Amino acid sequence: MEYNCEHVEESVNIKKLKKRWPNMIPSDINCITCVNANAKSLSEQTIWLCLACCKPHCSRFDERHGIQHYEEKVNHNISLDLKNFKAWCYECKRYVFPSLNKNQVIAQAQAIIQKYFRRDVEEEDTESNSILDLLNISCKHVKESVNIKKLEKKLPNLVPLNIKYLC
Structure with missing residues (x-):
C-alpha cells in the first residue's frame, strides 16, 4: 500500500537542493553541528541531509544532531540518509518512499543527490585505478x-x- 506523507510538500525544498548540493563535495560531508563543536570521529558518522535547508546532520546513533535540528526548526521534518538515500519523516516516524502517485519530490531529491555522489566517484576513478x-x-x-x-x-x-x- 502506498503511503502519502503529508509533510513532504512543506519539508522538501528542491530549489534549494539544486542550488546548494552541487557546491558540496559528497566525500567531505560531515554533520555541521559536530564540525562546529570540533567533534572527533566524523568519518564514522551516518549523515542525514535535511531536505528543507540542505544541511547535513549526524544520526540518532551518533550525536543526534539530525533529531535536534528537526525539533528546533519548523517544517524540517524530512531527512535523507546519505549512505542508502532513504528518506525519513521525523513527524510520521517512518521512511517515505516515492511511488508513481505519491511523494515524487522525494524521488527528485534522491536523484539530485545520487547524481553528485556518482560524479564524485567518477572523478576519483579518473585520478586512480578504475x-x-x-x-x-x-x-x-x-x-x-x-x-x-x-x-x-x-x-x-x-x-x-x-x-x-x-x-
Missing part, C-alpha cells in the same frame, strides 16, 4: 557477460575482487 583495473578479470566469459560500466555505477564502493576464480 574498478575495471581493480577487478583483475581474466575470465573471457565474465568480461563478455558483465557490463562493467553499469557495475561501476551501481557499486561505487566495490571492494577489489578477483573474478578469475569464478570461471
Whole structure:
C-alpha cells in the first residue's frame, strides 16, 4: 500500500537542493553541528541531509544532531540518509518512499543527490585505478557477460575482487 506523507510538500525544498548540493563535495560531508563543536570521529558518522535547508546532520546513533535540528526548526521534518538515500519523516516516524502517485519530490531529491555522489566517484576513478583495473578479470566469459560500466555505477564502493576464480 502506498503511503502519502503529508509533510513532504512543506519539508522538501528542491530549489534549494539544486542550488546548494552541487557546491558540496559528497566525500567531505560531515554533520555541521559536530564540525562546529570540533567533534572527533566524523568519518564514522551516518549523515542525514535535511531536505528543507540542505544541511547535513549526524544520526540518532551518533550525536543526534539530525533529531535536534528537526525539533528546533519548523517544517524540517524530512531527512535523507546519505549512505542508502532513504528518506525519513521525523513527524510520521517512518521512511517515505516515492511511488508513481505519491511523494515524487522525494524521488527528485534522491536523484539530485545520487547524481553528485556518482560524479564524485567518477572523478576519483579518473585520478586512480578504475574498478575495471581493480577487478583483475581474466575470465573471457565474465568480461563478455558483465557490463562493467553499469557495475561501476551501481557499486561505487566495490571492494577489489578477483573474478578469475569464478570461471
